[in-house]
Amino acid sequence: MSERILPGLQLEKVDDRIMTLNVGPQHPGSGHMRIILKVDGDYIVHCDPDPGYVHRGEEKMAEYRNYITNIPHLERPVIHDSCNILYPYCLGVEELLGLEVPERAKYLRVIAAELNRCVYTQYWLGIYGIFLGHSTMFMWPVGDRELFIDLLEKMTGARVTHSYFVPGGIRNDVPPNFEDVCLRHVNYFEKRIKEYADVFYDNPILISRTKDTGILSREDAIKLGTTGSVLRASGVDFDIRKKEPYDVYEEMDFDTNVLKEGDSYARSKIPWLDMFQSCRIIRDALQKMPKSGSVRVKLKPNPRGGDTEVYRRVESGRGTLGMHIVSKGKPQPYRLKMSVGSFRNLIAMPHLLTGEKLGNLPPVYWSLNYWPVEADR
Amino acid sequence: MSVIAPKFRLGYLLKGIIDNALWILVIATLIAIPAIQIILIYIDLPVIDGILWDPFRTLDAITHPERALPLVKAFMQTDLFKVVAFPGFGFAALIAAAVIFVERKMLAKLQLRVGPFYCGKVEGILQLMADGLKLISKEIIIPAKADKPIFWAAPVLFAATAAAFVALIPVAPGWVVADIDLGLLAVFAVIGFFPIITILSAWSANSKFPFIGGIRALYQMVSFEIPLILSVLGIVLLTGTLDLVDIIESQANFPWIIFMPIGAIVFFICILAELERIPFDLPEAESEIVAGWLTEFSGMMYGLVQLGSYLKLYAFAALFVVLFLGGWNGPLIVPTFPAEIINEGIVLMPDALVIKDIPGLPLFSQEMINGTVWFLLKTVGVIFFILLPRGVFPRVRIDLLLHIGWYKLIILAFVNIFIALGLVYGGIIGPGGIL
């Protein structure tokens, strides 16, 4: 190809009345993506999300690494929710290789996944506060999440990107007095997040800014294929932990939170309500866990799968995370596709933002539980 | 300043000292003393307490400090002192600096963190100085297509208008920089300048985000000025005067907030909106429009704008105290000046050195100190309530803001006016009233 073709550029006509705003990557209110908005006064007439600024080619690189070396690579899309991303991968590879996970490992996996979910949700809640201009709503969640990051550091050795799950179990066992420390942290955490109701969710200014904005009806939520808290805030009761339970979630006692309004307020409240359920699950799992046992299945070096494909899915902090692995009898996967919750919720963004006021952009956009790094992979 | 210090040599030190001494001597004899002689030919010597104060008395006062007090007192009555030190710029700047520090610390404690901690031994006291030095040392960047004269002038105008506002507030009996008969009207005239300066600085920056921020600031300030003025109309009806000093004196027995609580609340909310503080800080809404109309200011221009902001904060809080809380009135809590010092002098060592006859004591009268103390206490209380919403509320959206300003607050202000009219015609307060 001797001549240079740039097929991705687009030309636009400049209009008198409609102003094109780049809520771009260098903007305190956009995260790592660009939203191209066409604004008429205060109303958004056209919204075009432009992700891809953090695209690293995870799926392509996964084809060059074998099943064990893929682990630190695949957890990078969401660094503090890394256990939930590795979960469908480990489940899928275990199905491919025919491995049986020990009981104690299953419970510890559940605990680690729920801790990660709380850590992610607190960070997301903090950034929601920043977008609305509420600095206390940033400081409190980010400060309280340090409790769980400490716990995860005791469990796995790292604060974020834990590399804790391996096909066949988990990488190492927990330190001896872990159960007591964990229980204390969880109890204190639950007391702290109960106080969020006064300052955040009953705050009249927050309610007036987020209620009845960006309403996603139930039919639209199903038709557009949204997932996670966006779906549950619109009235659809769907949580993979209940519908297709994996590991020991069938034995855990928890509820699914569903709200009917479908506006930004409901979408911002569901992850907070889910955190209470996570605390229940962790306490339950700590009680029911077998006190000793192995946590890992010994693998042969360079394990190979047969000529099959698997598709496993898991409920992560953003929604359903599905992993489609095609293997062809080599130590590397032939194709690995991650279907992440953020990418599936991206389609709701132009649908909701067209016709909204410009001042409603932060509450609606961030309430979609959108993590830009994960959507780009 | 990262030069490596040279090795110390005594000869160089002595050479440096003699050099400086020589230059001081030369300049003093050839320039300074002849200049003073020439000036003294043309200006009149001051007459203080009936005594002509010539240069010999000044030199005498330097060696015997107990005789310098009348000079100091006369100096404090001049306009220069009032503008620069108390109750003008120096006082207000000190309070502004203290407010910035207290705000950061208080906000930090609310948010379960510590705040400034490392600068200065005691809880980060010197943080403000460090920030000021940093701002001074930064490069001032002007956008290429900006309107340069207006862009340079805007922060200076902002700080100057805030200083003009500070000048109208009386702090203690007899201590006000500008004693105007129509003080309240002058205050509103000065407040009316702020939207103009905001929109000028936003327009001259020639960029999209300051433009949006400036328009929002204009909407906000204009729509909240009307309830601000209307809520004070009640006080004017009850006291019958626009002079701020008279309003304070009319509150000698009770503050006006008892009779005008609705007016006080409306005024307080309008203060928050005029100061662009959370929950009304749309013009600087960081997550939507970067920094609003302040986006393009860097270095000392930003420092000037911040200084103006905090001067405005002090001035508005002081205005609230003057109008609603009674200004400097309050029970006497300051003890009287000990009478034996006036009569017998200060005893430095028992039976040895007694300095008698210090003219000009007491330096400040008791009512002045008492008034200043009460004024400061009340202002600090109001400032605390202005700083508190920053930790508790998020930001309001623009259309909700305008809804509050144009509908709810104007209606409440009118209700307040009717209450005031009712009180006057009912014969309770005002000329010929019971109280």
Added chain:
Amino acid sequence: MSSTNNTEIEKIEDTSLVSDTEKSLSDSISKKFPNVQITYVNPNRIRVNVKREEIIDVASFIRDELHFDHAESVSGVDYPEDNQVEVVYHLGSYTDPSLSKQILALATRTPREDIPHPGNDNTKLPSLYDVFPSVSFHERECFEMLGVYFEGNPDNRRLLLPEDWADIPPLRKDFAIKGR
């Protein structure tokens, strides 16, 4: 799609865990469309191989009669030894509680060129956008990553790649990462 495919997916031998739901789903599809090939019927996972001419009819049948209402993911797999690109749609159901565990994988293949001109060669597939609107962004990504043009998708533009990307679509096997 050739029937003597050496890159076909194997069946899992143990069918004891397969419940009636999967059997009834696969039976109803193969009864209505005799040309499709049911690759495997596993616990909670069924895979159906369809030719590209029939895919819209099969997808409409799956949406209307079998009550699957959204697509969870759309993944493209490159098979250079067959000169074909395979696109697999994983369909799920939110509204039907009996189907909440099931994922139906709908697979179709399209021929592949050695020198791709994305959008202008015959690597084309009909888009399922009118049947399942949830596939729109997934199909855009598949277009830019593998060069498969989806006819009927209202928006076939770049999504994740930068605007000045002038190389072949990156997920093809010909595209080698530098340094490996």
